[in-house]
Amino acid sequence: MPKTNRNIPEPDITGSGRLPTPGEHKPPGWRPSLLGAIPLPLFIGLITIFDIILPPPGQLGSGLRFEPAYLNAILYTVFVSITSFLVAYISLKSYLQTGFTVLLLLGSASLALGSTSILGTWLANLPGQLNAGITIVNTGGLCASIFHLAGGSTTSTGTSIENAPRVRKPLSIAAYAGVLSFTTLLTIASLGGLVPLFFVLGVGQTPLRMAVLGSSAALFAVSSVLFARLCLSSKSDTLYWYFLALGMTSIGTLAIFFGRAPGDPISWTGRTAQFLGGIYFLQAVLTAFRRPHPSSS
Amino acid sequence: MNRVTSPSQKTRTHGFDQLFSDDAGEGFRVKSGIVELDEMLRGGFMPGDAVMLAGSAGTGKTTLALQYLVNGVKLGEPGIYVTFEELPDQIYRDAKNFGWDLQRMEEEDKFRLVCTSPNLMLESGNDSLLDDVIRDVQPRRLVIDSLSHLEMLVTKDAMRMEAYRLVRHLKTRGVSSILLWESPQISGATFNVADAGLSFLVDCIVALKPIEIESSLRRALVILKMRGSDHDKSLREYEITSHGVKISTPFTQYEGLMSGTPTRSLTEEAANRWAFAFAKNKQKHS
Numbered sequence: 001m002p003k004t005n006r007n008i009p010e011p012d013i014t015g016s017g018r019l020p021t022p023g024e025h026k027p028p029g030w031r032p033s034l035l036g037a038i039p040l041p042l043f044i045g046l047i048t049i050f051d052i053i054l055p056p057p058g059q060l061g062s063g064l065r066f067e068p069a070y071l072n073a074i075l076y077t078v079f080v081s082i083t084s085f086l087v088a089y090i091s092l093k094s095y096l097q098t099g100f101t102v103l104l105l106l107g108s109a110s111l112a113l114g115s116t117s118i119l120g121t122w123l124a125n126l127p128g129q130l131n132a133g134i135t136i137v138n139t140g141g142l143c144a145s146i147f148h149l150a151g152g153s154t155t156s157t158g159t160s161i162e163n164a165p166r167v168r169k170p171l172s173i174a175a176y177a178g179v180l181s182f183t184t185l186l187t188i189a190s191l192g193g194l195v196p197l198f199f200v201l202g203v204g205q206t207p208l209r210m211a212v213l214g215s216s217a218a219l220f221a222v223s224s225v226l227f228a229r230l231c232l233s234s235k236s237d238t239l240y241w242y243f244l245a246l247g248m249t250s251i252g253t254l255a256i257f258f259g260r261a262p263g264d265p266i267s268w269t270g271r272t273a274q275f276l277g278g279i280y281f282l283q284a285v286l287t288a289f290r291r292p293h294p295s296s297s
Numbered sequence: 298m299n300r301v302t303s304p305s306q307k308t309r310t311h312g313f314d315q316l317f318s319d320d321a322g323e324g325f326r327v328k329s330g331i332v333e334l335d336e337m338l339r340g341g342f343m344p345g346d347a348v349m350l351a352g353s354a355g356t357g358k359t360t361l362a363l364q365y366l367v368n369g370v371k372l373g374e375p376g377i378y379v380t381f382e383e384l385p386d387q388i389y390r391d392a393k394n395f396g397w398d399l400q401r402m403e404e405e406d407k408f409r410l411v412c413t414s415p416n417l418m419l420e421s422g423n424d425s426l427l428d429d430v431i432r433d434v435q436p437r438r439l440v441i442d443s444l445s446h447l448e449m450l451v452t453k454d455a456m457r458m459e460a461y462r463l464v465r466h467l468k469t470r471g472v473s474s475i476l477l478w479e480s481p482q483i484s485g486a487t488f489n490v491a492d493a494g495l496s497f498l499v500d501c502i503v504a505l506k507p508i509e510i511e512s513s514l515r516r517a518l519v520i521l522k523m524r525g526s527d528h529d530k531s532l533r534e535y536e537i538t539s540h541g542v543k544i545s546t547p548f549t550q551y552e553g554l555m556s557g558t559p560t561r562s563l564t565e566e567a568a569n570r571w572a573f574a575f576a577k578n579k580q581k582h583s
Contacts (some may be wrong), residue, residue: 093568097550100576151575160576165546238574288567288574 030235036280040247043273047255052268057204057260067263072271073121076137079275083282086113088176090285095172099163102151108175110149110281113249115183116140123187130262132190134205135198138212139186141253143179145219148246152226204261213257220250241284248277327438327473330368331361333544337520337529342501346472346524347464349444349495351478352505356516357537358477359383359507360395360441365475366542367397370407374437377430377472379411381418381446388412395541405470414447419459419532427466436472443477444495457494464498480504500524505535510551510559517554 054060061276081165091107116136124133154160163171171206198209205213224246256272301407326341334343344349352358366376378399380388388410402408409430417426427439441463448456460476467474477497496502502521507514517532531547532554548554552566560567 049300089573090564090568093564094572097565097568098572098576100572102576103572106575155575162576234574236574238571242574285567285571288570289563 079278081118083278102160104152113144148223217254245280345502356505376438445479
């Protein structure tokens, strides 16, 4: 049927001579990629299975560990840091344009995740700095999860403040500089041994690390649910990929919580989930660059 | 004739000699008094320059020019406003709406409003009818509203000659002038101030342009040319407020403003959609 503007059907003068009833002509509905959601239960299942079958940390053989030098750092840089920086960048541009504080919170969260991931994973390769690297990555993850939860809460409750144009630049500079300063101080403190131990080689993770990882995983999960609810009401592709990314990051963090040692199957499952989360963050950014379908706007 | 080539004693004191000896310290500029515009001009107009203020109807040329003169008076620089268009009462009334008491300034001999006809101006030739009032007020600033009225009475070539004579006449008296030019173009293709062939006669061109963005009319100011000085090349948004012209931020989010087809850049468009997803969506659905 020929159409005029935005799915408004023209009268069918050559056919039956009647206008379609409302039920006959519906705009195409919002169809998110369900394929993207499949890894969530899949990874939860894998982590559960590995947690059941793997021996405790003390009995874990070296054959069950795979940790080549720099591989983890490279993968984290590509899939977590770079994608996080992209999110931080578009959130900053967005905030400067509109002034909604939620965007600044999301940008700060991504900057914290990206900067601590890149620093921590590369530092972990230095001799004797495994604990420092783990401390930086895990603490940065907690920081990011707090910012995400704050962002998710303000968005869900509709309490995101709209800042005036004149304060946007100084506020964004303060926020991003604050995050980077925090990362720098955390790195210095971790390298200087000023932060309590997160990981002891040959023993495993400390209760502090478990608390940090557990909290991060929970906060990422809650943030993911908040954005998922928003996604359901707004039918936004960007939000869809964003909540999935947060979900994958939560699962990835949770896997490391259950991990026996760096490089074991659970660790790699968690890392893979986080890398996939990074891809989903990238997908969320890419959807913003595409012109939305009329029905989804 | 003599006054142009051989300035009298009195005229010379307000000419180039005085201008450059007294005020031509490092970086001396003729401030418009509008902070943002002065920033765009890197401090203000160059002393003695002839500035063309071009724009279509309703863009605020008269307001901006009056503001320039009023701010000049506040800075101790007397000014003259020559109009071929509006009657004095109308200008006094409009200026009062912006909080500018032109009549009081006239009483204090810091300002003159000259309402005349373009043919009188043309007929006076080099013995400019402005000389008496220039001698009287000893202005540092002068506004002609507008050159477009002169254009109605002469051919294109003659217009260039008349404009050249006027600009030279004012320059030799050390007066910084603003010449208003009504550009017929409201929208569409590039902003054309070169049609009358006047752009090379002036030292600086400030263009005011109405722009349609997302179905609303906004105004942009741009400095197209400034001889002997660097200047801001960005298009800045401005508003006509109750206190005069207020210039705000550059239109960094848009491309194609000059061609009349503004579109957001790809990144800005994406950032807008990103904001819509996370912040505006909630407002829309709540």
